[in-house]
Amino acid sequence: MKKTDLGTEIYDHAIQCGFDNCGIISIDAINGFKELFQKRINDVPQSKFFYDTVGDLQGTKERFPWAKSIVLLTFNFGKFRYPKELQGRYAKAFFLHADKNCKSGFDLPRLEQWFAKRGIRAEGGDQFGHISVGSLRYFAAKAGLGMIRKNNFFYTENGSYNTLFGYVIDKECELIHDVKLVPCGEKCDLCQRACKSKALYSPYTIDPLKCVSYWTTFGNSDIPEWLSSDMFEEWVCGCDNCQDACPHNRRHDWNTGESFSNLDEIAPLILPNNYENLSDEFLIEQVIPKTADHMQKSEVSALRKNAKRALNYHSTTYEGK
Ligand code: SF4
Ligand code: SF4
Structure with a gap:
């Protein structure tokens, strides 16, 4: 694991705020995303329409020119049960996503208050809807929080039923985990x-x-x-x-x-x-x-x-x- 003192401090507070894991990357760690994104559009030209609808996934550095690092947070839904009537009808990750009154959930406002108290400028969380601060799956993989599997979902050691949040911050720090997941089987489809x-x-x-x-x-x-x-x-x-x-x-x-x-x-x-x-x-x-x-x-x-x-x-x- 690669980490700095501030990275460790942010990690500790993220865990106290109910998240399962936290990783932090330098803003320059996302430089490869534009190329990957362009390759995706070239491979599947019809997906351009979709990405235009979703918003500007590539423009993190332009949207936040002051940002030095990106904090990524994971929260696993596997601790919950999902009513039988909803299974096969309503996507689990949507319906288990957020309830501010859930005691077993995560507490973004508490983390944001801590950022402010600590003098860290932070933007993100649920502030920008599903577009967030950019491609969180790509960023979280860079932070060693898990991997993107062949079905395009982001997996931690608990599977793909998780949610990701990201904050760009104005401080230089890092916390990169070693990924211990077994990749998809070559023949698995x-x-x-x-x-x-x-x-x-x-x-x-x-x-x-x-x-x-x-x-x-x-x-x-x-x-x-x-x-x-x-x-x-x-x-x-x-x-x-x-x-x-x-x-x-x-x-x-x-x-x-x-x-x-x-x-x-x-x-x-x-x-x-x-x-x-x-x-x-x-x-x-x-x-x-x-x-x-x-x-x-x-x-x-x-x-x-x-x-x-x-x-x-x-x-x-x-x-x-
Ligand atoms: S890609 Fe996945 S989510 Fe989309 S239709 Fe196929 S099975 Fe469903
Ligand atoms: S290829 Fe197999 S292991 Fe990989 S995401 Fe698909 S089902 Fe899961």
């Missing part, structure tokens, strides 16, 4: 085979315009002609298929663990067959905020379309209607 829409058509390569997770969130449920509705199975928001198929995610039984927020209570209510009984206000207050910024309040009709598609799939597949 379980994640690709689990992808019903063939969005994950090659290792590390995804066509976002074929991804169920994209169309049930940012894509506003406007499914293009090249996808059929059965590829969406019962997914109402997001898709976990390529993560659930992965052997590195099989350590946790989602039916066990701590309960999270009001998920147990809300789960039976938001089954697709109950959507017709739910008001827009209910969906805006109870479902949209659980999508980790992937859906907005104005997108309730897209959520309803997703639920209707899921219900049709269930009816035709399990009830023969």
